[in-house]
Amino acid sequence: MKLFKTTGIAMLALSLCTGCAGYKERVKANNQTEEVELENRNGFNLSSTTKYELDNVQFHVPNYFKIIDKDDVNPVGFKPDNSDFTVMTLTWVYEELNDSSIDEFADSFLKTDAFKYLPKDYEIEEKSFKNEQGNYQYYKLISNSGHVILDNQSIYAHVNLYFISNNKHNGYGVLSYTQYDGLEYNYYNDILDIVENVSITDEKEETTSNTTSSTSDSSTTTTAPNTDSSANTNSSVPTPTVGQKNALNRALDYLDNFEFSRQGLIDQLLHDGYTQEEAEYGADHTNANWNDEAALKAMDYLSVMSFSRQGLIEQLMFDGFTQEQAEYGVSQNGY
Incomplete structure (x- = not known):
């Protein structure tokens, strides 16, 4: 087998x-x-x-x-x-x-x-x-x-x-x-x-x-x-609204081109005019790995600017990543 x-x-x-x-x-x-x-x-x-x-x-x-x-x-x-x-x-x-x-x-x-x-x-x-x-x-x-x-x-x-x-x-x-x-x-x-x-x-x-x-x-x-x-409650999946579907599609488009934290992606969708519920739905249904997003974001920062370890962690947290995600992203880049 x-x-x-x-x-x-x-x-x-x-x-x-x-x-x-x-x-x-x-x-x-x-x-x-x-x-x-x-x-x-x-x-x-x-x-x-x-x-x-x-x-x-x-x-x-x-x-x-x-x-x-x-x-x-x-x-x-x-x-x-x-x-x-x-x-x-x-x-x-x-x-x-x-x-x-x-x-x-x-x-x-x-x-x-x-x-x-x-x-x-x-x-x-x-x-x-x-x-x-x-x-x-x-x-x-x-x-x-x-x-x-x-x-x-x-x-x-x-x-x-x-x-x-x-x-x-x-x-x-x-x-x-x-x-x-x-x-x-x-x-x-x-x-x-x-x-x-x-x-x-x-x-x-x-x-x-x-x-x-x-x-x-x-x-x-x-x-x-x-x-x-x-x-x-956990097994019934309600049909997403048109706004939720569009927010998800928009979120996937963003993640195909840029690195985001969950909160950063929600904020971007809110900026685009989606409601809080639609923005959260879009971010949460992308199946994104936020640790990986943090690592890629850290890599982008290091390619254009010199950061201390703590400075890079703080920058990632400013972008909406959690402390744990930020530390993971920094450690994946050699810090």
Whole structure:
């Protein structure tokens, strides 16, 4: 099993490099303009998707995501129209989904040559959505940002790993999403739509006493209607408003070009006219790693000015970073 999983992850790294030769030309073209604004790819519609099933987890993949590997390959890579990059892969793992198996998969994933420069200090988040059957389905999310290696080049990228268990808890699917610098579109919202429109096709077991993830058990095995909103405070995800969606898109645009603290990003969105609620939603749903943002911000400061360690910490805190984040950012730059 470990051999199969490691082999699959290695194949994933290779699939990510498919078509990488076009990256130099894209960068060259972008460098000829003063600024290239990243567009958000909006257009996900269930009627224009293809269902792709990995054992018991069925994904609705937009038709503009083209399969680049054969159906019998695990993982399967997808790249969007007019792109040389694999931005999404789907992998099936024949194991119970729990924090231990997630750590094992993520550690192997981050050790591949393509991702070896990504930070290893990721955190596992638990989120939920209401699936096609009307039940709340939990998934686990790892979000990371850093440099990846494609075609022997270092490229900054945002990487998300979504882990979704089947009902019997004897297997799970992993959707990996990589948003590279240099892509024409930002596919974050499309990927989130794919995750939140997943179908779990296997039958539920009557009992789930052997499942390690107790929170997921109690939520995914019940078929009772969701009538008590207070009982599902953590599992019910309200539909974001138009203002919240726009604030998120704006926040992602900012983070693609600049380094921000959470508070700094909120302040910038408030300056742009968003409400406090919209600004906080936008900042909190970017999946940004504020430690990494602090490290990159510190690097920018040191490239143009000489700072003492304490002076740099104070400057980062002035920018809205916490004491802990500021100290982390400074230490990552040799102080």
